[in-house]
Amino acid sequence: xxxxxxxxxxxxxxxxxxxxxxxxxxxxxxxxxxxxxxxxxxxxxxxxxxxxxxxxxxxxxxxxxxxxxx
Numbered sequence: 828x829x830x831x832x833x834x835x836x837x838x839x840x841x842x843x844x845x846x847x848x849x850x851x852x853x854x855x856x857x858x859x860x861x862x863x864x865x866x867x868x869x870x871x872x873x874x875x876x877x878x879x880x881x882x883x884x885x886x887x888x889x890x891x892x893x894x895x896x897x
Contacts, residue, residue: 829857829867832887841893865890
């Protein structure tokens with residue numbers, strides 16, 4: 828589950844590694860690392876887990892694994 832917020836507006840996606848999601852014309856690649864971290868890569872920013880690397884255009888990303896129930 829990936830939530831991307833910009834300027835107070837948020838979009839939530841259920842997706843998987845290797846997919847691309849779009850918000851307001853911007854594309855974000857969603858990846859899952861060998862270490863078990865979710866990576867969301869935008870044009871000039873990368874989010875790894877809860878760490879943000881790159882520009883500061885006010886975009887906030889939250890990502891988590893969708894847990895199955897048994």
